[in-house]
Amino acid sequence: MAGNPLILDIRGNSLDDGPGIRTVVFFKGCPLSCIWCHNPESKSAGWEIGFAADECVGCNTCLTLCPEGALARENPYFIDRSRCTLCFTCADACPSGALSRVGSQMPAEEIVRQILRDKPFFDTSGGGVTLSGGEPTRHMGFLSRLLRPLKDKGVHTLLETCGLFDFQRFCQSVLPWTDTVYFDIKLMDAKAHRQYCGAGNDKILDNFEKLAQRFREDRSRLLPRTPLIPDITATEENLTAIAAFLGRAGMDRIQLMAYNPLWLEKNAKIGEYSSHGNDASMATWMSPEKISSCRAIFNNVGIHAI
Ligand code: SF4
Ligand code: SF4
Numbered sequence: 001m002a003g004n005p006l007i008l009d010i011r012g013n014s015l016d017d018g019p020g021i022r023t024v025v026f027f028k029g030c031p032l033s034c035i036w037c038h039n040p041e042s043k044s045a046g047w048e049i050g051f052a053a054d055e056c057v058g059c060n061t062c063l064t065l066c067p068e069g070a071l072a073r074e075n076p077y078f079i080d081r082s083r084c085t086l087c088f089t090c091a092d093a094c095p096s097g098a099l100s101r102v103g104s105q106m107p108a109e110e111i112v113r114q115i116l117r118d119k120p121f122f123d124t125s126g127g128g129v130t131l132s133g134g135e136p137t138r139h140m141g142f143l144s145r146l147l148r149p150l151k152d153k154g155v156h157t158l159l160e161t162c163g164l165f166d167f168q169r170f171c172q173s174v175l176p177w178t179d180t181v182y183f184d185i186k187l188m189d190a191k192a193h194r195q196y197c198g199a200g201n202d203k204i205l206d207n208f209e210k211l212a213q214r215f216r217e218d219r220s221r222l223l224p225r226t227p228l229i230p231d232i233t234a235t236e237e238n239l240t241a242i243a244a245f246l247g248r249a250g251m252d253r254i255q256l257m258a259y260n261p262l263w264l265e266k267n268a269k270i271g272e273y274s275s276h277g278n279d280a281s282m283a284t285w286m287s288p289e290k291i292s293s294c295r296a297i298f299n300n301v302g303i304h305a306i
Contacts (some may be wrong), residue, residue: 005029005139006103008042010111012118018158018180020127023118025111025146027134028103031164033198034186035276036229038263041102042134047086048102050269051078055098062090062099081271102270108145116153128156128179137165140173147177158182163204170207175214182223182255183208186233188241196232205245212249225255228294230281234259239297246303253304256294259286 008026017024029045030037037043041050063071070083071090091099115129122128129150136143136159147157158180185208186201187193193201208224215222224246228234246254261284264277276282295305 004105004107005142006045006047006105007111008039008103008134010114013121014130017130017132017160018128018182019156020125021118021121022127022130022158023115023122024130024132025115025136026132027136027139029138030133030135030162031138031199032135032162034227035196035274036227036232036259036263036282038227038260038266039132039134040263040267040272041270045134045138046103047088048270049079049081049084049086049088049091050100050102051271052098052100052269053078055096057096057098059095061093061095065089065093077271079271108142109149111146112149115150115155119153119155122155126156128158130158130160132160133162135162135164137161137170137174140165140169144173144177147174151177156180160184163207164199165207167207167210171214180221180223181211181215182225183211184225184227185242185245186226186229187238188245189238192232192238196229209249212251216250219251222251223253223255224251225257227257228259228286228291230259230286230290231279234286234290234294236297239294243298243301243303246298247301252302253306254298255306256291256298258291261285 006028008028010023010025012023014022014024026039026042028042030043033043041048066089067087068083068085070080071078072080088101091101131143150157157178159174159178160182162184185204186197190200190202193199211222212219226233226239226242261282267274267277298305
């Protein structure tokens, strides 16, 4: 299995990741590092150890087993990650699942087999498979081994991407077996994109324009999406700039994803603590009024915001 990417999760019965009932494959590893990432466990491509404090039953099994002495009740984070060697002795022994391996490795054929078990649900609901992450396009060769047999079996395929990929390889290895692409556009200002997402946006915007051109006969195959992050992406200036960009690319719809603070809890589970976690605006769910005002920016220029 050497060389197979790590999978964060394979989740069936999803109603949130495309049309119908879907099975979603979450890959680990992303070329961006957005500070608000809602799947922070998927940012790193490598193994991680997770700790959910609220699931711990206090049996102390892990404390006695850890060969590195990396676990301590006195440590507010419980795990000293500088000492942890990721041997997973603790996770394998933890009776409650509070400690867990983050990531698993399996061959493409096994994932295909798992997905095809859900085909009856896809067929009755107009659903299919969604590849998400992390960033699935980090593993283009693996994706083609996954998507090809699924398309052969008549499964609808959808890819969620941050847009930072090699366009030529994407067209060769992924696009021929992909029905729909959900493409994130977060920030139009290059400096802000670097600051909050860890990389520039030139290539992302360029890839989007090329893809819009590819799909010019059937724009329903491409859906731009913007996460509404308070005071960062959800500003009038940024959303107006995104609307103008989409208009130039000939697009007439966008999906806006309302902010929720659940990423803070997920971050803590893998020992990450963002300084933005203390921002008052980051602590609460986005209000319906704010979401409506963001939608209006697009609707006012003829871009349907869903
Ligand atoms: S993974 Fe191994 S080294 Fe890390 S905390 Fe668990 S037992 Fe200790
Ligand atoms: S083994 Fe699991 S349940 Fe027991 S103390 Fe450790 S984390 Fe908690």
